[in-house]
Amino acid sequence: MDFNYMVTGFLFVYFISLLITGIFAYRSMTNLEEFVLAGRRLKSMPLALTVSSTGMSGWLALGFAGYTYEAGFQSLWILVPSATIGIIICYALIAKKVRRYSERIGALTATELLRKRFYDTGNTLNLAVSLTICIASVAYISGQLLATGKILNLVFGWNFQLAIVAAAVIMITYSVMGGFYAVCWTDFIQGILMIVGSLVTGGLAIVYAGGLGQLSEKAAVVSHSYPDFVITPFASFSVVVMGVSMFIGDGIFNWIGQPTLMSRYMAAQNTRVFGKAAILTITIQLVLFIGVFLAAVYMRTQFPDPALLPYSGDTETVLIQFFFTTSHPVFVGIFIGAIMASIMSTADSLLIMATSVVVNDIYSYYRPRATQQHLVLVSRILILWLGLIAILISLNSGSVLWSSWFGWTALGIVGMPLIIGLYWDKASKEGAIAGITSGFAVLVIWNLWSLTERWNVFQALPACGIALLATWLVSLITSNPPPHVMKDVQELKEHKKFSKEVEVHS
Template sequence: MEINMPMPTLVTFAAYLAAMLVLGIAAYRTTTTLSDYVLGGRRLGPGVAALSAGASDMSGWLLLGLPGAIYVSGLSELWIGVGLVVGALLNWLFVAGRLRRFTALAKDSLTIPDFLENRFEDRTRILRVVSAIVILVFFTLYISAGLVGGGLLFQSSFGMDYETAVWVGAIVIISYTFLGGFLAVSWTDFLQGILMFLTLLVVPMFAVVLVGGWGSVQSEVVAVDPTHVQVLQGMTFLGMISLLAWGLGYFGQPHILARFMALRSERDVPRATLIGMTWMVLALIGAVATGYMGIAYFADAPLADGETVLIELIRALFNPWVAGILMAAILAAIMSTIDSQLIVSASAITNDFYRGILRTEAGATELVWISRAAVLGVSLVALLLAMAPEAGVLDLVAYAWGGFGAAFGPVIILALYWSRMTRNGALAGMVVGAVTVILWNQAEGGLFDVYELLPGFIFATVAIVVVSLLTGKPSASVQEQFRHSRQQPLE
């Protein structure tokens, strides 16, 4: 296998990967219980929680998918970012604090399936099983999307064949996640979030200078395609709604909700919100600017794959030492989402199937090792899916994001805010939301061109309300727990 990356770039790149493994080993030493492994013992500070949530949220989509979409289609694609900012802000303001409080109150719930079972006192465990299945199905697709992105990075940077590239990227991510669990994931995501942020600020700034200033950039972009400078170009009402609807997905992403649950105190939510939203807005601006600068910089030699625009800009603009650091940022984006999703998937297998159903008496050490085995199992399935990279990173992420947003978003919001919601209502919402996304994604034309998350979210909400009202009221103890969660003082 021939390596076409300059030695300085290779050295800095390898040093970054080694640093991630060191953090995994350090976290291994503090991980002794299942709570430590899947939720970090609920001791995340606001900075780590905010940046790790942002990094695990944005993923390779921020550094590969969004710049690629802007490079190919122009500024009309930025509306996805607008929807995401609004959705993320509402999630921090209305879900974070209340979810942190309620999950601790509801028998110290460690996972979303755990919380739903305890919230509705579901002794049948059907909520736990169905929600865990939804997590495993959509996260396997999500993880495979990240592995595709990692494969593209290693393939482009090192000259590897695609399959080898996917395996190399996966081995690093799986190693530190396997060892350190949630704390390793959160610590590495924090550092990865900083690196991603700096890269998205530095690359477009250098590009605009080398192109000759903003005026030259605009001239080059117009010369390539005048429609690329128009934010409403080709935008229909349904198209606009579809892009903005991405923001609804935030309310149902288990890997983001886990950061809320892991905060050391509800009092940290306002500070975490400020840190997280500042990071997100500036990072999205940088991603859009990167794709836009790429149109101008590569005007004379267009890229065959728009999703490599950041990679190619880094290679063209910076010396090999700096390029190695910036290239690591792209891997950071991919790793920061895959590791979070692996932990949530492992927790679904361990906490919601193994301990919840098969071995309720399992000890702490046994559960930690079952979680590690689950990380390996989910990774292998996702690796098999990633070996066929026909779908782009953005397409795979869109499908999984929509599935989680529709299946869990309405359920989480109403579970936190509506005392009349019942177990059957929650079950109906999850099933209707997930099935709508799957079926809508297969249809084409007319209203079916709307992003499947929107109809899935709406239908799931209606299903929850209708079924809850048609079934008996929640028990007195369920309603009392809900009232207690509303009155509980800040920790």
């Protein structure tokens, strides 16, 4: 398509702002805790925006939009729990315990939290978890770079490979310079862009459709001609089965088990910020999901066959095509910037997390005398290498939706034993190892044999479910954790006593 200087100008300003943020954050880095957890000083608004930005990514802008365009209202099974129930459970049952326990035991990462909770003195569990997170993160990041390549290729006609490399260079640069502090504040900027973009997107979809009533009627007409596009989440038994498995697996299990979100909880100023942050996060999630949902449905009513889409038959780019068919170039720049924001926000977060677990949980174990400055240097070098690997994978990837889902589910599996371990003092190291390995094995088998398509059961439900079950069963038949570990978990249940000891950043 024709080169548009307005869109280019906006994106140029946006990327420059990210680099400036990284430079300022670089000047404040003094130790590994600053680099990994931003000094544990995030307040409600930055916390809410970074949680939402991290959880959405190119999966929302391309994957969810494309899925809604193809499957219609079946995507509500993802929208509802991801925007409400999953968030509520995260803040109500997970966030406070993770924040308190991490500072209590001096953990900087979710994997260090796992290692200390499950008394992994031999580093076996820690090594397995760290490598799993690293692999899953790189896979997810590659999906985000793939999304970036699709966007820049569609908008500017750039070479697909060049677009991926350009986006990766920007992301790696500000992550190398500023660490988690830069990531959180770029997430703040990106979150604002995403909210504004989604509000305007949803409004435009309703206006151009002639109102919600007209949009619903037109969607019903499309459904009559294209049965795969359903106008109710209860269209058939198979739709309901798939929907329920998505509701529980992706909307709940994947959210509560995410190590990258646990890093956000650990970076909070104190546990009191979670109440307000929960309300803000739910509001943000609803705005983001509903805006994208309405735009995707509108595009299906206007272009019922993917071959009729105005710029590309790739359904994962339907949201971008919506902008070009409904908006002025100035607003297109803002919207594209919002989408790029959602992609960058998750990719950079996972890049930092993968780096931190390798450096803090593996490298530091074998180099215990390494200085803080040395660890920060190693972290920056590792970011470069992981970014390069992600680029190579993305150049040979397919779907943004399924690449993201695989990585997101693999990360969710890692958190399953920790969820049990924070509530049950008898959860054992052997149980945690069994849970993670069995859950990941199920995930791989589910994808290799395409069982989601065959059985209409989303991969996250069996994978995370098996991880939880294996952790519990193996813990029942193995020795109890050491007394000091059990004592910490028992005291964690006594909120008042525990919080007085750890909330030192009020």
